[in-house]
Amino acid sequence: xxxxxxxxxxxALAPLDLRLTRHRRAVLGALEGAGRPLTVDEVVQRSSxxxxxxxxxLGELVEAGVVVRVSGVGGGxxxxxxxxxxxxxxxxxxxxxxxxxxxxxxxxxxEKLIAREVDALLATSGFRVTQHVFDVRGQCQACQASxxxxxx
Ligand SMILES: [Zn+2]
Ligand SMILES: [Zn+2]
Numbered sequence: 001x002x003x004x005x006x007x008x009x010x011x012a013l014a015p016l017d018l019r020l021t022r023h024r025r026a027v028l029g030a031l032e033g034a035g036r037p038l039t040v041d042e043v044v045q046r047s048s049x050x051x052x053x054x055x056x057x058l059g060e061l062v063e064a065g066v067v068v069r070v071s072g073v074g075g076g077x078x079x080x081x082x083x084x085x086x087x088x089x090x091x092x093x094x095x096x097x098x099x100x101x102x103x104x105x106x107x108x109x110x111e112k113l114i115a116r117e118v119d120a121l122l123a124t125s126g127f128r129v130t131q132h133v134f135d136v137r138g139q140c141q142a143c144q145a146s147x148x149x150x151x152x
Contacts (some may be wrong), residue, residue: 001029012064023049027057037078037101038069066143089121091134
């Protein structure tokens with residue numbers, strides 16, 4: 001995990017009387033290195049943190065605002081570093097067959113378009129925009145290859 005991310009995470013945990021323990025650091029490292037939102041099982045595989053600890057740590061990290069739950073399809077929450085900690089604004093591709101969520105980087109043009117259109121739509125609402133979420137749903141390549149059959 002990058003030192004800047006670790007320092008910011010430690011600061012966010014402090015008000016909850018939580019420290020950046022070895023396990024919490026490992027959980028965050030798994031999320032940071034994944035490049036896509038992870039299920040709890042995937043976090044366990046990649047961090048070697050015991051399952052019950054991973055559940056508890058993820059809940060605490062969500063409460064501290066360091067990790068966010070990503071809405072996907074079906075059961076099994078997925079998790080990623082909050083954008084203010086990852087410094088990586090991105091959008092998600094959600095496969096409606098297998099539920100995998102992938103990150104994708106928007107073009108500068110798309111970001112400008114979204115900002116401009118949203119500003120125009122909300123001009124008279126008094127709403128102050130701080131962030132946007134833009135998911136794209138469809139079928140991932142693996143699911144297309146298996147003709148939409150769930151699983152393999
Ligand atoms: Zn899929
Ligand atoms: Zn965006």
